[in-house]
Amino acid sequence: MTEAAEPDFDVIVIGAGIAGAITAYQLATQGRSVVLIERGEAPGAKNLSGGVLYCRGMQEVFPDFLTEAPVERRITRNYINFLNADSSIGIDYKDTRLSDPVNAVTVLRAKLDPWLAEKCEEAGVFLMPGVRVDKVLTEDGPTGKRVVGVKAGDDELRAHVVVAADGVNSFISQEVGLRTKEPLNHLAIGVKCVVNLPRETIEARFSVTGDEGAAFAIVGDCTQGIGGGGFMYTNTESISVGVVLRLDDLTAKNKSTTDILDYFLAHPFIAPYLEGGEVVEYGCHLVAEGGLAMLGEISMDGLVVVGDAAGLTLNTGLTVRGMDLAVASGVAAAKGIGAALDSKDTSKVGLAGYREALFASYAGKDMETYAKAPAFLETERMYKEYGELIGNVLYGVFNLDNSPREHLLKVAMKAFKKSPVKIKHLIKDGLAGVRAL
Amino acid sequence: MSVNTWIIVAGDPAIGNLIDTARSLGGSVSVAVVGPRAVADTVAAAGVDKVVWFGEPGAVPAEAYATVVADAVAAATPGLVLAANRASDRVLLGATAARLQAPVLAAVSSITADGAGLVANCSVFGGIAEETVTVTGPLALLLEGGPVPAASTTVPVEELPATPLGITVVETKPSSFEQVDLGAAPRVVGIGRGLKTQEDLALINALADAAKAEVACSRPVAEGLDWLGKDRYIGVSGAHITPDLYFAIGISGQLQHMVGVRGAKTIVAINTDPNAPVFKEADYCLVGDLYALVPALTAALK
Amino acid sequence: MKIVVAYKWASNPQDATVGAQGTVDWSRAKPGFSEYDPVAAELARRLADATGGEVIGLTVGTKRVDATLARKAALSRGFDRAVIVADDSLEGAGSTQLAAVLAAAVRHIGDVDLVITGDSSVDVGSKMVPTVLAGQLGWPAVAEVISITGQAGALRVERAVPTGTQVLEITGPVVLAASTDAAVARVPGMKDILAAGKKPVESLDLAALDIPAAAGTTTVTGTSRPDLLTRKGQMIDASDPAAAAAELVAALRGAGAL
Ligand SMILES: Cc1cc2nc3c(=O)[nH]c(=O)nc-3n(C[C@H](O)[C@H](O)[C@H](O)COP(=O)(O)OP(=O)(O)OC[C@H]3O[C@@H](n4cnc5c(N)ncnc54)[C@H](O)[C@@H]3O)c2cc1C
Ligand SMILES: Cc1cc2nc3c(=O)[nH]c(=O)nc-3n(C[C@H](O)[C@H](O)[C@H](O)COP(=O)(O)OP(=O)(O)OC[C@H]3O[C@@H](n4cnc5c(N)ncnc54)[C@H](O)[C@@H]3O)c2cc1C
Ligand SMILES: Nc1ncnc2c1ncn2[C@@H]1O[C@H](COP(=O)(O)O)[C@@H](O)[C@H]1O
Numbered sequence: 002m003t004e005a006a007e008p009d010f011d012v013i014v015i016g017a018g019i020a021g022a023i024t025a026y027q028l029a030t031q032g033r034s035v036v037l038i039e040r041g042e043a044p045g046a047k048n049l050s051g052g053v054l055y056c057r058g059m060q061e062v063f064p065d066f067l068t069e070a071p072v073e074r075r076i077t078r079n080y081i082n083f084l085n086a087d088s089s090i091g092i093d094y095k096d097t098r099l100s101d102p103v104n105a106v107t108v109l110r111a112k113l114d115p116w117l118a119e120k121c122e123e124a125g126v127f128l129m130p131g132v133r134v135d136k137v138l139t140e141d142g143p144t145g146k147r148v149v150g151v152k153a154g155d156d157e158l159r160a161h162v163v164v165a166a167d168g169v170n171s172f173i174s175q176e177v178g179l180r181t182k183e184p185l186n187h188l189a190i191g192v193k194c195v196v197n198l199p200r201e202t203i204e205a206r207f208s209v210t211g212d213e214g215a216a217f218a219i220v221g222d223c224t225q226g227i228g229g230g231g232f233m234y235t236n237t238e239s240i241s242v243g244v245v246l247r248l249d250d251l252t253a254k255n256k257s258t259t260d261i262l263d264y265f266l267a268h269p270f271i272a273p274y275l276e277g278g279e280v281v282e283y284g285c286h287l288v289a290e291g292g293l294a295m296l297g298e299i300s301m302d303g304l305v306v307v308g309d310a311a312g313l314t315l316n317t318g319l320t321v322r323g324m325d326l327a328v329a330s331g332v333a334a335a336k337g338i339g340a341a342l343d344s345k346d347t348s349k350v351g352l353a354g355y356r357e358a359l360f361a362s363y364a365g366k367d368m369e370t371y372a373k374a375p376a377f378l379e380t381e382r383m384y385k386e387y388g389e390l391i392g393n394v395l396y397g398v399f400n401l402d403n404s405p406r407e408h409l410l411k412v413a414m415k416a417f418k419k420s421p422v423k424i425k426h427l428i429k430d431g432l433a434g435v436r437a438l
Numbered sequence: 439m440s441v442n443t444w445i446i447v448a449g450d451p452a453i454g455n456l457i458d459t460a461r462s463l464g465g466s467v468s469v470a471v472v473g474p475r476a477v478a479d480t481v482a483a484a485g486v487d488k489v490v491w492f493g494e495p496g497a498v499p500a501e502a503y504a505t506v507v508a509d510a511v512a513a514a515t516p517g518l519v520l521a522a523n524r525a526s527d528r529v530l531l532g533a534t535a536a537r538l539q540a541p542v543l544a545a546v547s548s549i550t551a552d553g554a555g556l557v558a559n560c561s562v563f564g565g566i567a568e569e570t571v572t573v574t575g576p577l578a579l580l581l582e583g584g585p586v587p588a589a590s591t592t593v594p595v596e597e598l599p600a601t602p603l604g605i606t607v608v609e610t611k612p613s614s615f616e617q618v619d620l621g622a623a624p625r626v627v628g629i630g631r632g633l634k635t636q637e638d639l640a641l642i643n644a645l646a647d648a649a650k651a652e653v654a655c656s657r658p659v660a661e662g663l664d665w666l667g668k669d670r671y672i673g674v675s676g677a678h679i680t681p682d683l684y685f686a687i688g689i690s691g692q693l694q695h696m697v698g699v700r701g702a703k704t705i706v707a708i709n710t711d712p713n714a715p716v717f718k719e720a721d722y723c724l725v726g727d728l729y730a731l732v733p734a735l736t737a738a739l740k
Numbered sequence: 741m742k743i744v745v746a747y748k749w750a751s752n753p754q755d756a757t758v759g760a761q762g763t764v765d766w767s768r769a770k771p772g773f774s775e776y777d778p779v780a781a782e783l784a785r786r787l788a789d790a791t792g793g794e795v796i797g798l799t800v801g802t803k804r805v806d807a808t809l810a811r812k813a814a815l816s817r818g819f820d821r822a823v824i825v826a827d828d829s830l831e832g833a834g835s836t837q838l839a840a841v842l843a844a845a846v847r848h849i850g851d852v853d854l855v856i857t858g859d860s861s862v863d864v865g866s867k868m869v870p871t872v873l874a875g876q877l878g879w880p881a882v883a884e885v886i887s888i889t890g891q892a893g894a895l896r897v898e899r900a901v902p903t904g905t906q907v908l909e910i911t912g913p914v915v916l917a918a919s920t921d922a923a924v925a926r927v928p929g930m931k932d933i934l935a936a937g938k939k940p941v942e943s944l945d946l947a948a949l950d951i952p953a954a955a956g957t958t959t960v961t962g963t964s965r966p967d968l969l970t971r972k973g974q975m976i977d978a979s980d981p982a983a984a985a986a987e988l989v990a991a992l993r994g995a996g997a998l
Contacts, residue, residue: 118809130813501882533872541954571961617903720973738988
């Protein structure tokens, strides 16, 4: 491999989100010279997540993650809720085993990202906030186009490897031709707000104590029939609440995200949890939803793609996972880049260790497991009719209107007949769901 | 507890509010005047107890008298020093506060004296919160100047010889903008960076004519774009107005702007961005293009 | 010429939240180089480049003003070096106290010809720090400065006044507060930030500085949230401008606003 000018750094990482920060941190601890470029004035300024982080991967990178990092609460209660306009059915899963060892925590990116950036700086990463990378520099190499650096404004920086960690919209990977513009059905939009509430109020309303927390996954009426779901997660002194909406469906149904969020917040089954709180943060962000189908090429000569930029998100319907996959891809990328730098071959072939490490990790395995989830979740019935159906069944059971009680099966059949859901749907979706999830 | 107050004047005798404030504290009211003799004479006839004057300044700007004023006022050990919130007055007040090692408070809504010291209520951090501050020892306050006080009893003007610091005015250039007093206008049309060119101000002027309103703006329109005079911008560092009706047109409604119109009775906002913060503080909200809405509104008002 | 730029590392209150009791929560407001201070840095750089001078960035505040991020952000603005006084006892310090510390630091730097500041700080914004700083140094201050040319001891400064502008000649050391539109500041690029990482920073110990004692005590004895007028927040459909205008005018007449 011949490389023209002497590079300024071993590695340039674009984007100080979770994927970029972990990649940069791991490389710096290997002793590489790394610059981490972030367009925000401060890391985390604009980044957004629902907020549940499956933290095992993080703990492998930072053994003291749970005690040192700004984590909010440890999730011990998962609540799955089917919401109808006037009824709500929930599955409440509380398990003390979830807190020992801790498996998921809530985080606020406005706190977590600066912490990660600080860890990077301590490890020797040169952090460069307030700079937006405009393009990558390429040269024609022996095996085709090769990435050699980045350009921002009038300045250029060169490196052996460039890491695109620039999030779901990754124009870097689009620019170099690794990805094409995503079809709408691979994208969703998340709107979220953070509502301040006193610690005691949160603990009482969500029946948790100490640093325990609850994660609510909500489907049905919360999205007014648009494909997607709602979530409500407890932080120490605030609630993260929002909806994730399929972009194709939203566009087709011509609804506005703010209206849907407002409707959700005011829903009679949601509003009581938030009552008296003050909205202190509001944001809106794309979510990659394509699953494995979105994960295409993740490296080329001189460049690798990590995190959301690589399409590493999983939406299982009940959880959106992206942060833990961002961690895993960062770890895998650092491993692959390290090996490539050692062997002085940073071509696509030299960087192949990244893909291998990624697929050997939980991230790659889970992406394969859930490969069919996105298509399953596109089933419209998931968001409307099923919830209403179960609602009507339970109404029949619990509505003691002095009419004689009917056998549950009968009630169910009655409700089922009224519902537009057909047996064949039930069987089809059931099977698809079992296979996908 | 009565408090002896000094007022500092850097050339503009519009200090009616300062005199009222000083009088409310019950002690003596003295004034240190920098500027032409006529200013000292106006102040001397405004119902104060004492006036000192530092001589004809000629081409020397008020700022050159900073140390002289600070020395003279500090020597009198005042409990309270006041100045109007104007650029040169702030410089003289700052010098005096430094000489006294006294805290300075701005955006003060009230000041009283009790056994513990001086108690001031002030608006802080651009107006997001209010604080009550208790100060022992001397205090310096920045206040709105208020009108030129009416003449009453006259006190003699004491002249103090002074050697100013080395600054001279070598050239003055008049502004191309005529001066306005937005404070008196019952209706105000405010325009922001949503306006694309200076020529388009004609649209805004036409609306202002139809609504019998004054034209005002956000800070960047006056500073940076230079489309309107600096005395036309509204906000924390500009004019504070309380009209019956305020139109915020093409203005995002940042805190620093809105603080200047919070006292308006009715606020109308026109902005293309439905999430613009201005809509949170408006009575009537029109999400749309000012280039379509302003002419329509002008026509409707006729 | 030795030029000091006093810059503040502060958060925008627009991003802070205020509790019902008036307590300000800054946790969501990220601190940065105070809004108008880049203008001061730009004026200083241009003057130093024209006269062969040195530009020293100076800031005073709590420990956070000395964080790596804050240092680099400052030094990428065209300073040759920085002097920082970071001490958590300065939390909530008033303009007079900040100015006293700044003045002590200016004396420590020594032989300073000129201090340039921003128009107003993004959080406090009372435009008093430059004037008290000048007072502590026994210098004059001039605000609303539009341009600075000339040499140490013979500066030509143009500043805005209500009736237009004035050109001043200044023979001694002075504090100049830049008007917000005196210059369009450059946005630091990657090379500026890289260079910033290598520039010298001197951290001064607050206790070692010669700072005069305050004359009395200042205590915040109460806080509250301002009572804002509740606004109607009435939406008027603006898709048809003429109809919207008619509806608005009718509503304003009805409410007695016109
Ligand atoms: C509403 C919502 C809810 C979610 N809920 C969860 C959840 O509960 N759990 C979970 O695990 N995941 C969740 N996710 C997904 C998760 O947020 C993402 O997968 C994760 O943030 C991906 O991290 P990243 O580092 O790849 O990208 P990002 O966090 O998007 O970071 C990209 C960074 O790159 C920077 N950048 C972009 N372009 C440039 C450029 N040109 N130059 C310089 N910098 C640039 C950006 O400013 C940003 O800092 C949710 C997402 C949304 C939107
Ligand atoms: C210490 C300090 C003091 C300050 N003091 C003041 C002050 O006293 N007064 C003041 O005003 N500011 C002040 N500012 C600045 C303030 O923070 C804002 O930056 C400023 O008010 C923004 O001005 P704007 O709304 O005109 O511009 P922008 O924020 O750029 O907003 C322009 C708006 O126009 C809208 N728009 C665009 N095109 C159209 C169209 N065709 N039709 C309709 N709408 C359109 C946009 O959606 C946008 O909301 C201060 C800042 C600081 C830091
Ligand atoms: N803590 C500080 N450190 C350095 N400079 C400051 C500080 N506070 C204020 N300044 C300077 O003084 C100017 C006016 O600030 P203020 O008086 O707070 O409006 C700012 O633009 C800065 O240039």
